[in-house]
Amino acid sequence: MRTVYVNGAYVPENEATVSVFDRGFLFGDGIYEVAAVVGGKLIDFPAHTARLHRSANELGMRFTVSDEELLAIHRELISRNGVDEGVVYLQMTRGAIDRDFMFDTEKLTPTLVLFTQNRPLVDTGVAKAGMKIVSIPDLRWGRCDIKTVQLLYPSLGKMEAKSRGADDAWMVRDGVVTEGTSNNAFIVTQEGAIVTRPLSPSILPGITRAALMDYSAVSGTPVEEREFTIEEARNAAEAFITSASVFVGPVVSIDGVELSGGKPGPVTLGLRKQYIEESLKRAI
Incomplete structure (x- = not known):
């Protein structure tokens, strides 16, 4: 117990x-x-x-x-x-x-x-097989940058994703992706750049998000902080999420459209490996 x-x-x-x-x-x-x-x-x-x-x-x-x-x-x-x-x-x-x-x-x-x-965090099914994502409207309150316990809508979003045969959902407001139900959303462009929405009251300032971006900057991986649509995400080379309990989670399908051949992509897996290695150096 x-x-x-x-x-x-x-x-x-x-x-x-x-x-x-x-x-x-x-x-x-x-x-x-x-x-x-x-x-x-x-x-x-x-x-x-x-x-x-x-x-x-x-x-x-x-x-x-x-x-x-x-x-x-x-x-x-x-x-x-x-x-x-x-x-x-x-x-x-x-x-x-x-x-x-x-x-x-x-x-x-x-x-x-x-x-x-x-629970396992390093060697997980998500890391090996990736996640299937569906899009849902973002109907949350306007201060999503505060990490409150008001998690009813994200919980319902995860249940909707499950009912649609997916693992999680990305929320969309004003035509662009805000974030996942309990994670930040990223795509990798066909040119190899990492794209994620800039910080604002519409998204949580993710701790893993910030650390990953810092590590990417050091390694020279280009990062673009800008809005992106679900359509752009479906046409991306790769996609992934970041969170404290998943680290870097590969996304292999968005609304039924496969990315990176339906398996975790090399950029995502490289970022996951880098994040884990660097974070363990700073663990206390």
Whole structure:
């Protein structure tokens, strides 16, 4: 049985509780982060912590735990649960108080919950076979750059993708791709350039996205930050996603149109290898 962290205590998962008046439960008033673990070490952890601070600041949410404490909690959970490869999920809400749309942040103590999941990240089916993607309308709220727990529409999008025989969905707004349901979207042009949408309130500033782009710049792989349509994606040489739990995931089909012969392409696989190698050098 897993040990989880709830508001300062390490407890068995079946004994973990949060108030029914928690604003995360009542209003979706919460933020989260997911950090990958490989070889018992955390990948891109400082960047995840920085984004957590940004999300809290954007929502005017109090931050009552230090970065050092957050790292210690992550490491303790990894140790207690024997995680060699997997993820640590962190969720912080504004706190618990009797139900009211209005709130006084200073009277609320944030709720902090963390738990681990053991799962393969490096040698996975997605890396070997690639993903099939379908397109869906992007009907989310306008601040997708904040990593909130408001994940109903992405969840429904994944279910729609499954019903259409695909693995995931890319969302489209105003005729162009925003991002995947829980990942950033990339294409590789026929000329070999990597293309991804520029940062804006319409997409999450992905940690893996940023790291991959940094590594690509060092290696000399051209990167274009611009909008692209689903039609351009279907005609691309390759496509892929980035996320903390997938790293670089090859996309081999978009709306039924095969890319790179229906198998992971060489540029994508090269980027995945580079990301894993470089990230492990910086793991803590």
